[in-house]
Amino acid sequence: MKLFQPLTIRSMTLPNRLVVPAMVTRLSGEDGFVNNDIRDRYMRFAKGGAGLVVLEAMAVHGSRSGPLLRLSGDEFMAGLRDLCAGMHDIGPGRVVPQIIHFLKIARSGWRQKVEDLSIAEIHAIPHAYAAAAERSVRCGFDGVELHMAHAYTLSSFLSRLNRRRDDYGGTLERRLRLPVEVVVAVRAAVGDQYPIGVRFDGEECIKGGYTVAEAQLIAYRLVRAGVDYVSISAGGKFEDAVPRAGEPLYPYTGYSGDRCMPGKSWPDGANRYLPAGIKSFLRKQGVAAPVIATGKINTPELAEEILGAGDADLIGMARPLLADPDWPRKVQAGRFDKVIRCCYANVCKARDERFQTVACFLWPKGSKQAPDSEDIVPPQWDRQLAASTQQGRVSLKWSAATDNEGVYGYDIWRAVGGEKFERIDAIPVPVTTYHDTATIKGLAYRYFVQAYDLAGNRSERSFVVEARVES
Ligand SMILES: Cc1cc2nc3c(=O)[nH]c(=O)nc-3n(C[C@H](O)[C@H](O)[C@H](O)COP(=O)(O)O)c2cc1C
Structure with missing residues (x-):
């Protein structure tokens, strides 16, 4: 199967094409340190055999937030270093952290926009990313992924709704200016061989937002600036989020949120046309950077079909691997029939929204982690x-x-x-x-x-x- 063929990205060789894309767990405290629950969650993903595990978004700066990991200071490194070493010991896959910068939001519904940032505040952002990326190297991670998707700072600069009137807004090249400065600063901090990935939206999925037509150009520009892989997400924006009295806006409550985490009503592989469009454009320009497809991809047949058609080089599975982290090793052993299959009820998403521990609807009630059993005796019944x-x-x-x-x-x-x-x-x-x-x-x-x-x-x-x- 193509799914189990290795892929090399600069200094990192992935043993297979399956990726756990970043998925906030809400298991950390607001202090941002790795704790035992976080460790258990990621050890479980690593043991399950995915080729690449992307650790949930962690902050590059000190701004307050709900429960979120941090890589904004050296004090956060010990826990992450231990976690990374443990994951390398227990599973075959490689491990990268996703690093994020976000703007302020308030319970009143107010949110800071890219237009509100001073030039000095903008100039601090590449430094913060570069410092966090350099910590990623020192933690032993195999690469680093820059979060430029959804509702967060760099995505909002890329957005067609970025209304800045200076060099950081307006034309596409200007909207790309800060993201490119971040890539250049990160490359300078991590050296030539360290893999840098970017996650960004292939389509904003909001009125007036960009579509795959501009996403192709964004991917090309970011790769030319020094990025080694692109991971394609969709939507997840503040612009169409549904306000709730007394709660900060959650960017996955509107239509763009549905497009980011397509629920039951969406067809399988709902967003595959985005990585497909981006990859074909990159290849026509002679750019070989691998492309990750994600979004309701859940069977080996579909994953294989996407890889075989050349629509992506790697397959991201967030909710399916939350439901069953052993998906990769079960499928590699020819046992898809033993996979616990996600039903896209989006209870995980609802829990994330409420800052509750992200857990799967299918897990035994109250569990913080997926069950781990090697039992081979199937259930019995009268089949009625x-x-x-x-x-x-x-x-x-x-x-x-x-x-x-x-x-x-x-x-x-x-x-x-x-x-x-x-x-x-x-x-x-x-x-x-x-x-x-x-x-x-x-x-x-x-x-x-x-x-x-x-x-x-x-x-x-x-x-x-x-x-x-x-x-
Ligand atoms: C609970 C939850 C948390 C998520 N956190 C992140 C995140 O930190 N960074 C990110 O880029 N995407 C995040 N995502 C989006 C997923 O990575 C993925 O793109 C989305 O769930 C669609 O893929 P799937 O159909 O395989 O679940 C999150 C998704 C869920 C359900």
């Missing part, structure tokens, strides 16, 4: 499944399965008309019912349910039931 239709929806009910370690959840599979079965959702125990509201009259729907345990062992399938919606 009943379907009824009422008020235009199909309701399923099944009898509970049993397992030596405990049943963990159920996958729901559906076939529409004569089509093949697709997994449409997952339900954690103890629930044994499911309501399908995405149904229309005139088609027959077939369903089966399958139980899984903590290790992802699947039970036999339930009997298949058929339902028709009448009104």
Whole structure:
């Protein structure tokens, strides 16, 4: 499989093409230091076998924030150095921190904009990034990723809604000025061989925002300035965030937030046209920098198809690897059937918004980490499944399965008309019912349910039931 072929980026060789993109955990305190929970989370990702683990966004400056890691001073290095060494020991992958600069926001709804920054404040930003990147080298990280996506400072400079009237706004070249200064300063701080990645939006997904047409040029300019890989995200902006009284704006509540973390209603691979457009432009310009695609990519078939089509060089999976950090090693062993599969309920996102520990909806209630089990005994059950239709929806009910370690959840599979079965959702125990509201009259729907345990062992399938919606 192409997914398990290595890839070299300057001094860093990734053993495979799977990336854990940065995902804030809210496990750190506001002090910004690595603690045991953070350590457990990332050791688990490393052990799962991803080729590259990007540690969650950590601040390059001292501004106050909610719970967030920091790389803004030498005092933060010891914990990060230990974590990095532990991850190198336990897994085959490489490790880079994502480093971020953000502007101020207040509970009143006020937020600082790029137009509010003085030239002196702007000039301090490349220095802060360079100092944090140099700490990244000293911590033993294999590279560093610069956060230029979503609602944060560098992304807001790149934005078409950057309204500065000086050399840092207006034309695309001027919007790129600060991001390019950051790249140049970071390169000077880390030397020629150290990999520098950038994460930025392939599309802002807001009214008046840039699209892939400008993202291609942004990627080209950043690579020419010294960047070694580009990781393509989407949206996640303040401009369309939904205000909530007494709460600071959360940039993932509007349409652009949906585009950043596409939920259940979005098709698989929803954003793949962004890395595809950027990569094809870069290659036509003779630029070989690897491109990371992310956004509802969740099966080996889809990942392989994206790599095979040349739409990306690396596959990012955030929520799927939160649901099951062992996805890489299970798939490499040919056991995708043992993967606990994300159902895109976006409970992780909702928890992030509330500054609560980011956990997966599918994990056992109250867990801070994904379960870790090597058990091989699958759940047992009588396979009974009943379907009824009422008020235009199909309701399923099944009898509970049993397992030596405990049943963990159920996958729901559906076939529409004569089509093949697709997994449409997952339900954690103890629930044994499911309501399908995405149904229309005139088609027959077939369903089966399958139980899984903590290790992802699947039970036999339930009997298949058929339902028709009448009104
Ligand atoms: C809880 C949570 C926290 C996130 N934190 C970050 C972050 O710190 N930096 C970043 O670039 N993206 C962040 N993201 C976005 C993800 O990296 C990823 O782009 C997004 O979830 C879509 O990928 P997926 O469909 O594989 O989950 C976060 C996503 C989630 C769900």
